[in-house]
Amino acid sequence: MTKIAYVSTYVPKKCGLATYTFHLRQAVQGVKEWRGKDPVIVLTDSVRDKNDDPILWPLPRDQEAAYAKMARKINQSDVDVVSLQHEFGIFGGEAGGHILTLIRNLEKPLITTFHTVFDKPLPPYAPIQREIAERSSKIIVMNRKAIDYLHETFGVPKERIFFIPHGTPEPNPESRHRLRAQLGWDNRKVLMTFGLLGRGKGIELLLRALPGIVKQIPDVLYAIVGQTHPEVKKREGERYREELLEQIRRSGIERNVVMIDRYMEEHDLVKHLMACDIYVTPYPGMQQITSGTLAYAVGLGRPVLSTPYCYAQDLLSDYPELLLPYDDEQPWIDKIVSLLSNDVLLRGWGKKIESVGKSMHWPEVGRRHEQLFAEVRKLESVPR
Numbered sequence: 001m002t003k004i005a006y007v008s009t010y011v012p013k014k015c016g017l018a019t020y021t022f023h024l025r026q027a028v029q030g031v032k033e034w035r036g037k038d039p040v041i042v043l044t045d046s047v048r049d050k051n052d053d054p055i056l057w058p059l060p061r062d063q064e065a066a067y068a069k070m071a072r073k074i075n076q077s078d079v080d081v082v083s084l085q086h087e088f089g090i091f092g093g094e095a096g097g098h099i100l101t102l103i104r105n106l107e108k109p110l111i112t113t114f115h116t117v118f119d120k121p122l123p124p125y126a127p128i129q130r131e132i133a134e135r136s137s138k139i140i141v142m143n144r145k146a147i148d149y150l151h152e153t154f155g156v157p158k159e160r161i162f163f164i165p166h167g168t169p170e171p172n173p174e175s176r177h178r179l180r181a182q183l184g185w186d187n188r189k190v191l192m193t194f195g196l197l198g199r200g201k202g203i204e205l206l207l208r209a210l211p212g213i214v215k216q217i218p219d220v221l222y223a224i225v226g227q228t229h230p231e232v233k234k235r236e237g238e239r240y241r242e243e244l245l246e247q248i249r250r251s252g253i254e255r256n257v258v259m260i261d262r263y264m265e266e267h268d269l270v271k272h273l274m275a276c277d278i279y280v281t282p283y284p285g286m287q288q289i290t291s292g293t294l295a296y297a298v299g300l301g302r303p304v305l306s307t308p309y310c311y312a313q314d315l316l317s318d319y320p321e322l323l324l325p326y327d328d329e330q331p332w333i334d335k336i337v338s339l340l341s342n343d344v345l346l347r348g349w350g351k352k353i354e355s356v357g358k359s360m361h362w363p364e365v366g367r368r369h370e371q372l373f374a375e376v377r378k379l380e381s382v383p384r
Contacts (some may be wrong), residue, residue, distance in 0.1 A: 002370070003038060004080065004081050005040070005082050006040045007084045020292065023167055024362075037055045041059050042056050044058045071101075071102045074108055075107045075108060079108055081110075082106060083369075084103070084132070088125060097128050109380040111137060112139050114133075121153060134154075138161075139162065140161075140164050142295075147161045164369060165315075166360060167360060167365035168298070168300065183271075185223075185276075189277050190277045191277065194273070195293055205282045207222070210251065213333055226261075244259070274300055278339060282307050284326045286307075294312060299357040301351075305335060319352065
C-alpha cells in the first residue's frame with residue numbers, strides 16, 4: 001500500500017488549495033481502502049502554530065531552515081511518495097522559493113501538481129518552477145495546455161506530465177428544486193458568479209449586460225456570491241463592493257442582483273451552484289490556467305458561460321459556443337436570453353455539461369491519483 005505525504009495548505013484554513021488537498025486526500029484514501037492515514041505537511045504562519053493531530057506536520061512557511069528539517073523527517077518516515085500541491089504564494093521566500101530547500105533535501109519520490117503554469121514564465125517564477133519540474137518524478141496538471149507550456153518552456157518530457165482534471169463533488173439533481181426553494185430562487189432565472197470578490201473577475205461586464213437581459217427576462221437574478229478578498233480588504237476596505245453597488249443603482253437593476261457577502265463552506269457553495277441556472281466566469285485575464293469554481297460548476301452539471309481564458313478553453317473545448325468575448329456585452333445578452341427563455345435548450349446544455357463533468361468527480365480523480373502514486377512507488381522504491 002502506497003503511503004503518501006501531501007505538502008499544501010489544509011483545512012480548516014479558508015483557502016481553495018486547502019480544500020482541494022483535503023478532498024484529494026479523502027478521495028485517494030477511499031480508493032486505497034486503507035485504515036492508515038496519510039500525513040499532510042501543512043504550511044503554517046508561525047512556528048508556534050500547533051496541531052494535536054499526529055497526521056498534520058506543521059511547516060512554518062517563512063522559516064527556510066524548517067523546510068530542510070521537514071525533508072529529513074519525511075526521509076526518516078515510512079512515506080513512499082510526496083505529493084506537492086504547488087502554488088507560488090503559499091510558500092515562504094521570494095516567489096515561494098523556500099520550497100526548493102525541502103525538495104533539494106528530499107530522498108523520497110516527488111510528484112508535483114502545478115496549480116499555476118505560465119505560458120511564458122518570467123523571473124523569479126521561472127527558475128523556481130524549472131527546478132521543481134526537474135526534481136519531480138512526475139508532474140500533474142489540470143489543463144492540457146499546461147503540458148505544452150511545461151514542455152516548450154522547460155523541456156520537460158511530455159511522458160512525465162499527466163493531465164488529471166480538477167476534482168469536484170458529484171451532483172444530486174433530485175435536490176435542485178428543494179435547494180432553489182430554500183434560497184428563494186424557485187421563481188427566478190438565476191445567473192451566478194462565485195469567488196473572493198476583487199477586481200479582475202469581470203463582474204462589471206455582467207452588470208453592463210444585465211439591463212438588456214432584464215428587458216427580455218424580467219425575473220432574471222444575478223447572484224454575486226463571496227466575501228471580499230482579504231488582501232483587497234486590507235488595501236481598500238469595501239470600496240470595490242461599493243463601486244459595484246453604485247453601478248447596480250445607476251443601472252436600476254437592484255431587483256435583479258443579489259450580493260451574498262460571506263465565506264462559504266463547500267456544502268453551502270454546492271447548494272448555491274446546484275440551485276443556479278447558469279454559472280458564469282466572465283474573467284478578463286486570458287492566462288488563467290485553472291478555475292476551481294468553473295470546475296465545480298461543470299462537475300455538478302450546471303450550464304456555464306465563460307470568457308475564453310486558458311482553463312475555460314481547455315475544459316469547454318467541445319463547446320466553443322459557450323465561450324464569449326470580454327469586451328462586448330451584446331453576445332452575453334443574446335446567449336443568456338436564448339438559454340433562459342428556452343427550458344428545453346437549457347436542460348440540454350445541462351446534460352452536455354454533465355457528460356463533461358463525469359470524469360471530474362472525486363472518486364474518479366482519486367483513483368487516477370492513487371494509480372499514479374502507486375506506479376511511482378514501484379518505479380522508485382529505492383531512495384534517489
